[in-house]
Amino acid sequence: MKRILVLMAHSSPSQSQVNNRMSAAARQLPGVTFVDLYALYPRFKIDIDAEQQRLKEHDVIVFQFPFYWYSTPALLKEWQDLVLEFGFAYGPRGDALAGKSCLVAITTGGAESAYSIHGSNHFSIRTLLTPLEQTARLCQMRFLPPLVLFSAVTASSDGRTERHVQTYSRLLEALRDEQLDLPAAFRQRLLSETELPLLETGATSGTQRHG
Numbered sequence: 001m002k003r004i005l006v007l008m009a010h011s012s013p014s015q016s017q018v019n020n021r022m023s024a025a026a027r028q029l030p031g032v033t034f035v036d037l038y039a040l041y042p043r044f045k046i047d048i049d050a051e052q053q054r055l056k057e058h059d060v061i062v063f064q065f066p067f068y069w070y071s072t073p074a075l076l077k078e079w080q081d082l083v084l085e086f087g088f089a090y091g092p093r094g095d096a097l098a099g100k101s102c103l104v105a106i107t108t109g110g111a112e113s114a115y116s117i118h119g120s121n122h123f124s125i126r127t128l129l130t131p132l133e134q135t136a137r138l139c140q141m142r143f144l145p146p147l148v149l150f151s152a153v154t155a156s157s158d159g160r161t162e163r164h165v166q167t168y169s170r171l172l173e174a175l176r177d178e179q180l181d182l183p184a185a186f187r188q189r190l191l192s193e194t195e196l197p198l199l200e201t202g203a204t205s206g207t208q209r210h211g
């Protein structure tokens, strides 16, 4: 079993429709450590030693957050700036994160069609997430295709939130149980409800769902 750490950052949880539900699902999964960064550090006073120790104790690091200004909420950026230190996460002998996996699980207000060269946001979500992807690479982590819920603000009214939360739970369980088909996953740009390649007993690849 892999040890999963979910670092969740949402600056206005009382207004959250989707991340709160994702958080509730992640919290109750065995083998998953869930950390609400804004609840833990309301004044942005991050305990660097505790955060580094927690990273060392896990195999898969999940960053869960609503997409804010094409980036992370401010506290998660502060967390990166302080916790991913030279000599710990990168640089000579800075290999504490080497070999771990990194998953970004985000929700966006914008529609999927807006996140393209011809859309109003002009760039794909993978392009906009390249700072996080390269951060993971510099730290010698394996950057998994991100899990994205587009148009999150309307997702609850059309039933997508429920399905997304189930997909998120399945993905965390699959990472914990090493049941994500990694070669198939890496052929995808993103992970989603319909494109979650899971290994099943007797199967080697393919897009499959648990019943």
Ligand SMILES: Cc1cc2nc3c(=O)[nH]c(=O)nc-3n(C[C@H](O)[C@H](O)[C@H](O)COP(=O)(O)O)c2cc1C
Pocket: 010, 015, 016, 017, 018, 019, 020, 065, 066, 067, 068, 069, 070, 071, 107, 108, 109, 110, 111, 152, 153
């Ligand atoms: C400060 C702020 C900045 C935001 N920036 C973006 C953005 O750059 N792109 C986008 O698609 N949505 C943006 N949004 C919308 C949020 O991503 C969206 O409300 C959130 O993902 C919904 O998840 P929740 O229900 O858990 O809050 C922004 C929202 C806020 C409050």
